[in-house]
Amino acid sequence: MNHLKLWLGRSQPAQALLLTLFVLFTAASVYFSDKSVVAFLLLLGSLLLLYLTTFRTSIKWGIGAVLLVVVIPFATSGGPAHQSYMEVATQCGIYIAMALGLNIVVGFAGLLDLGFVAFFAVGAYTYAIFATPQANEFISGQLFPLPGGAFWIFIVLGGFMAALFGLLLGLPVLRVKGDYLAIVTLGFGEIIRIIFNNLDRPVNITNGAMGLSSIQPPSLFGFSFTFPNQFYFIVILILAIVIFSVKRLEHSRLGRAWKAIRENEIAAQSMGIPLIRTKLTAFAIGASFSGMMGVVFAAKQTFIDPTSFTLLESITILVMVLLGGMGSVPGVILGAALVTILNLQVLTELTNWINQLTLQGIIHIPNSISPSKMQRLIFGAILVLVAIFRPNGLITAKNKKVDAERLKTLSTGRSLSVTSPAKQHSGGVGQ
Amino acid sequence: MKGKKSFAILAGACLMIGLLSACSSSGNEAKPAEGNTADPGGKTEVIKIASQSPLSGGSAIQGESIKLGGQMALEERQAEFKELGFDLQFVPYDDQGDSKKGVANSELIGADQAVLAVLGHLNSGVSIPSSVVYEKYGIPMVSPASTATDFTDRKLKAANRIVARDDFQGPAGAEYAVKTVGAKNIFVIQDKTAYGQGLADAFRSAAEELGATIAGYEGITVGEKDFNGVLNQVLSKKPDFIFFGGMYAEAGLIVKQAREKGITVPIMGGDALDSSGMVDIAGDKLTEVAYSSVSTDVTKSNKEWADQYQEKFGKSVENYSAYAYDSMNVILNAVKKAIEDNGGKLPTREQVRDAVRATTDFEGIATKVSFDDKGDNEFAKVFIYKFESPTYPGTMVSEIEQPKE
């Protein structure tokens, strides 16, 4: 058995074979069954398997893209549950982007932000106000709602607005540190929600508690996006951009500055890192991811009101980051996907199943302990357990290791062929 | 090295689970197969009717009553559909009173081809976004409780309700306040939710039209327990009538704290006060409180039914129980009609949707139902009740018919 494991670990063809078999197998079971949550989850699990292979990074990205863009949409299209799978996948994508945004703030820069959902709200409202007749309330000329084509501009605009809010909040807030920062951001998150809930007078901007309904769906060349399987591709596209930029940022000068601040603020400052500016960029960039997804969320829901942006949402995103591993990009993606699926599919399906059994009189479980209500309990348990037993999350963040030998050779001007960069990437997977 | 080993372990585990899933997914395949394809024994196809209402959260009492009312109607008619060759099933969903959860559930419901119609929701804030999803899939919904104007004003084919609209309920309340009680100076409080604000705004404009002045208009926060701040403002404005748009949990406390402060003027609220929770919370301070309701008191008009309900579920009838019961019967009648029109075969969702909208002169236990072209019930009425003593339900003061346009 051990030999098999070792062999599997070393032999890439064997991994490829196994992965292909696994994908084929799960894809087929998703395709041919009417509705099987387990099979769908396993199909998504193939992405995790892919991550753990020892292929070159670029190949992994390629296979991942094929899986996401071709295999998953195709495999789920077999049964009537297509849209429901795609809804789950879309929501996953939205939360992954938000979690990656929060990861920059909490994971990279070490600033605990408990009001992160406010930026999501800013993005969502930015689109919703102008894609409904609402904007006519304070801008004269009956120009609104804007046509669905404006959605694409608003993705950028929503991200920009959220970043702007991030800067505005960050400026005063970043003067405080640690626990205090958490409380202050929490306060700001609540303030923004309360203000959105009350901004229907004196000037009606957000339509207050009534929310904004009939938001224009996005459209492209006359094609209008309404179903989850269409939104799926929009989300995948944005997600690709987000992951690409996070990956680039992580090891950039800025990314290293964030991590330096996280590890030791004073040391970082004395190394010449401008504290406030670096923290502010973390806030702004993190917020902008959230804002972009807010726009998508508003367009997908076609209705938003302030109840979608409560503290529980902020905590949910925090749970995702923490569960996956603070500062670890693949970890955060995994965490976000797990929590979203747990919330939307596993708990709901479990509740339905118990309901069916109760209706048929087989068992009697009171409504009050149905699993779909246990969200807080489960999140609470995850937070405590992860904090105590696995503070680094499921996939621990790893810093790029600098090979001292290689540096020496660099400085003495010899050739660079001592170690290849690819090896460093896959060196310490899942330790 | 470590990484490679973990890959191997994971790969092994995945294979195992994969095998298991093959078993479980084939098991899943088998289940619908029984229902969907004609098996040799008897020809039964599954028809599912879903319900969506908050089974948890602050409105759980009312949400539960919707589920139970619907369940009762459906179970009574299972035999009838059996004869037509269909197995009728009930799938209750919990929307938690949360629009995101409601929409996600709606997508699940839309994905389940056996679901032909939805009973729900309670909260207008959930009904409105969810109806967009139902519209996409052509699933008709009948709400026994959502009163916001926007719900049907968007003229969706799928959205129907058998209760009165806020722009009918609010004015009816205003009429009671101004004409019956003779209020001249009214203080309006609302809970800053889609429901509370919609109702309070409708009441306010109607009261102003009838000649009353609005002494103040204040918002409160749902879930708080101390409303002394707002009530102190009421004290200083000295109104002769208070209207509250919001749920019973806050209403009960407002009544209680107002009476403790020596504010004795009449207090009125909307249909959300139509709950036994008012009595629990306000206790003996529940005096001079009136509420408009979109539902009649079935315990008096149809005692037999109320007793059956009590016996079946061990719970007393709440205000929406009978309306959910009627809504479910409207749905089932439409399904039956669609089956008949389709030559005894399983109808499409669109056929059921159009059959629901075509409902005319349905005689339910609580209300008569005819849908107009927007999905509003032409026979919806508003009733004014008053708590004479701290017992639920209050006594009916008047019954107001919908004005004919």
Place this chain on the structure above:
Amino acid sequence: MDMILQTLPQVLVDGLTLGAVYAVVAIGYTMVYGILEFINFAHGEIFMTGAFVGTAALLTMNSAGWLNGLPAGLAYFLILATAMLATGMLGIGIERVAYRPLRRAPKLISLISAIGVSFLLQDIVRFIADIRTGNFIVTGISLYGDNLKLGVSSLWSGFDDAFLKTNTIIVVAVAVVLMMGLDFFVNRTKWGTAMRAVAQDRETASLMSINVNKVIALTFFIGSALGGGTGVLFAQQYGTIDPYIGFILGMKAFTAAVLGGIGNIRGAMFGGLFIGVLEMFSSANLSVMTGGALGGEYKDVVAFLILIAVLIFKPEGLFGKAVKEKV
């Protein structure tokens, strides 16, 4: 202006009642912070649990028929003691399970653990209440519900009379007794001295043969018992409770603790009263002062803005001492 003055006595009565609740809860935050430099996020939930334990005890006593034979004062004392003991033990348990293993971990991690505990408590209490009563909004029995009238209009005709319940007086009185008792305990007894020693320097204290773990457990016991006791007062004052009352109230109490200077017990008392009165004042008068543009719904915004302003401009609070950061 007349209107504001007219209701001022009533606003003060209500504000001080609410403020007394905030003050005692704020003490819990401040004590734990003073010793561990850590925000016990779950403290608001301990307050909520106390409210539920007290109400449950009262309802049990009532259904067992004991309440009729018992003087109301004794019943009040009994439920207060039950709730304080239960929440005190709960506090020790939480510290043992969720915080002690993390004492050396980064602060971020223990804060997250505290948020987790707070969620757990909310849902567990909801489950129990939901199963026992069918609804998690629970209404208890009022022991002292009589109305009193404070004839302040005879003092000055610009004032209106203020109304209060007998329970209001009990709330304020019990809160004051608890606070004075604590003040005495911390400043005059041996254990209190040990507590202050641990707060100042944990390691040196342990060298002085102080059992640090015991002192920390005691701190959690006292802080949580105070929170739980306040929960009972709250439940008696407002009648109705639900599992989510603790969170926002905890936030405001924390604001009060920060305002008074965190770690400073007397400061927390002042902060609580101040925030209570301010909240009541803004919710009663915001719309009067702004001509209806901003309503009472902004009262929480006012509280949070104060918190943020204090943290930014005077992070040591009104009564706290500025601490130089150790490098």
